[in-house]
Amino acid sequence: MTVLVFLDPAHDDGTVADASRPQLMATDLGATRGDGIFESMLAVGGTPRKEQAHLDRLASSAAALDLTVPEAGAWSRAIRTGLREFAAAEPDRTDAVVKLIATRGVEGAGSATAWVQVSPVPASTLRQRETGLRVLFLERGYDSTVAQRAPWLLMGAKTLSYAVNMAAVRHARAHGADDVIFTSSDGKVLEGPTSTVLLAHDRDGLKTLLTPQLESGILAGTSQSALFAAAKKQGWELGYGPLEPHHLLEADAVWLISSIRLLAPVLSLDGQDLRTSTALTAELTELVDRFV
Amino acid sequence: MTVLVFLDPAHDDGTVADASRPQLMATDLGATRGDGIFESMLAVGGTPRKEQAHLDRLASSAAALDLTVPEAGAWSRAIRTGLREFAAAEPDRTDAVVKLIATRGVEGAGSATAWVQVSPVPASTLRQRETGLRVLFLERGYDSTVAQRAPWLLMGAKTLSYAVNMAAVRHARAHGADDVIFTSSDGKVLEGPTSTVLLAHDRDGLKTLLTPQLESGILAGTSQSALFAAAKKQGWELGYGPLEPHHLLEADAVWLISSIRLLAPVLSLDGQDLRTSTALTAELTELVDRFV
Structure with missing residues (x-):
């Protein structure tokens, strides 16, 4: 299964969302303009690998796009929330793909949409x-x-x-x-x-x-x-x-x-x-x- | 206001969706990979301009991306649905932006996500x-x-x-x-x-x-x-x-x-x-x- 955790200033650890339901606005500039950034990291046994390097590169991508994204601590907490949910749902999988995504947000809203996605490693990979x-x-x-x-x-x-x-x-x-x-x-x-x-x-x-x-x-x-x-x-x-x-x-x-x-x-x-x-x-x- | 009409094989004229609510899956390849195509056209007095030229270019973009999208007739009907809804909601506006968007769809699903968006022409434009x-x-x-x-x-x-x-x-x-x-x-x-x-x-x-x-x-x-x-x-x-x-x-x-x-x-x-x-x-x- 796929776990989604949206970063949310009102909730320190992020908000878990149902990945089987629509969660993005159709007017999000991530969807309509590809205007956003991402990172993909591997988690093994519930621990992300090279987390700091990925967070650093995310910050560098955000700077290149002049995009304000949540600070590293908020990402880290959301990652932990996602991995905990994933482990509960998929206890037999040791590995997971952790994606961090931040878009320029809904057109006119002026704030990023940011979420963490945790999912199984594809067999083809x-x-x-x-x-x-x-x-x-x-x-x-x-x-x-x-x-x-x-x-x-x-x-x-x-x-x-x-x-x-x-x-x-x-x-x-x-x-x-x-x-x-x-x-x-x-x-x-x-x-x-x-x-x-x-x-x-x-x-x-x-x-x-x-x-x-x-x-x-x-x-x-x-x-x-x-x-x-x-x-x-x-x-x-x-x-x-x-x-x-x-x-x-x-x-x-x-x-x-x-x-x-x-x-x-x-x-x-x-x-x-x-x-x-x-x-x-x-x-x-x-x-x-x-x-x- | 913004009107959304999703193209849907089960509904000839498309399905109107609430643009104030999330309507896209977070795993849609449009949102995660910018993997999709679009067109923007002007509608004046409820009639899209250069509709055929835009539909032709959409088909040409789809071919370049090896993307299977709904046929032109389905787009036309969804455009008409969207313009009718927009006219009802915004009777004083003669002009509207009509966007057609098609993505490669949700990862693994293998079918495009396609929708029409009708919204006011921005004042800055x-x-x-x-x-x-x-x-x-x-x-x-x-x-x-x-x-x-x-x-x-x-x-x-x-x-x-x-x-x-x-x-x-x-x-x-x-x-x-x-x-x-x-x-x-x-x-x-x-x-x-x-x-x-x-x-x-x-x-x-x-x-x-x-x-x-x-x-x-x-x-x-x-x-x-x-x-x-x-x-x-x-x-x-x-x-x-x-x-x-x-x-x-x-x-x-x-x-x-x-x-x-x-x-x-x-x-x-x-x-x-x-x-x-x-x-x-x-x-x-x-x-x-x-x-x-």
Whole structure:
């Protein structure tokens, strides 16, 4: 089942709402303009992972959209309310998806609509984590420098305006693939529609983990960031783009990482098989599983 | 007041819903992913203008998003239901905004959520039509050829993912302007966030009306198209881009045209005053007012 908790200044812990009934106004700017922000995090055994990183990124997205949202403490309390309700309803599930959503609110009202949604992890997500991904490169249309000169493009903010991200994944599925890695118009590797790109080299005993640089306008990956910190402690070298498609084709392993699907190996790019490494995937997955 | 009519296979004329109560599921992909499409049209004296053009564009947007939406007849009947309810509630208003919205529906349900919203024309919209607009050029990030090679970018589809359009208008307002004209990364004039760009030359008795070419990835303007057809009958020459900013600065008049605000003169671009023409605005507004 899905649990909804609306943030509400009058109720410290939020207000639980019936997810089987309509709860949003049809004039909410989240629904009519995609004008809002969100976060998705995994909760394990009733505890959200990387909560502070997600709350920090939510605040950063809100700033990019000039959107006033509830403070972090109110989100945290609503998350706890949601997880408690979810555990009561679904005692046999250890994992849950926790989504935080804030919209610009009902047209003319001038205050955000904000809620927490707790729901089971989709079986298809778990399956992709296990089996790996066939991926297409698709052009995102932007060059890798535009984010720095055009803040109104909201690059790096996690907005509700995800129609292009969803269309890209549909395009991949219609062409026999599972997911997408976006490239910039100047040929740089950017990100997945809902994930961050990682690649590894394992040569002469030196292990290196690489990801595209944030300045290219991609979303700051909370999982990538936590994994980099953990891998560094294990002696990995770290590197940040610019990356081009050939770097992925030449790597010893490539993954898409995100908060719910976690570390998913990329098996092929545009139909070309990649090197994969069960050992590296296992080693990094162990670090991911220890995220708190 | 706002009238809502949900399209419903079980009710030919749609189902009127209370707009003062929540009517959307919090898990609707329109609200959580901006995954849907819309149209806005003006109704005058209870009759929608350019209805067929809007229904055609809705169908074209649906195709771009691979979204199955109700057929045109169902929309038309729901529009009539909405306008009848609106007239009963607001007998003194001759004009109304009619919005058609279709989302990908509730996650997992696999069928669109579709509704018609009828509401008063905002006073601020009427004011801008009268006073004219100070406009900023803002880069849209895309080059003017990307739409043709990257259909997953959904350019030319009117999606609910309008966060960037809204952010651009906020940016303009924060910088002392009213609206925006987007430019491509290769320096071409594209469109406004919610309007089409028009410019006129009036030289040696020859009047020419110009607009950017559709191939640059802009939305096909229903008002621009209807105005071009009407102006042609009045002896105007017509032209289609590519246009660059200097073409606007050199024109005898520039407007942003859209279905609700109609023809709004552009007074300045990036702070530089433009030529305006009361005579040309009046002549073209007369044609716009005759749209059916």
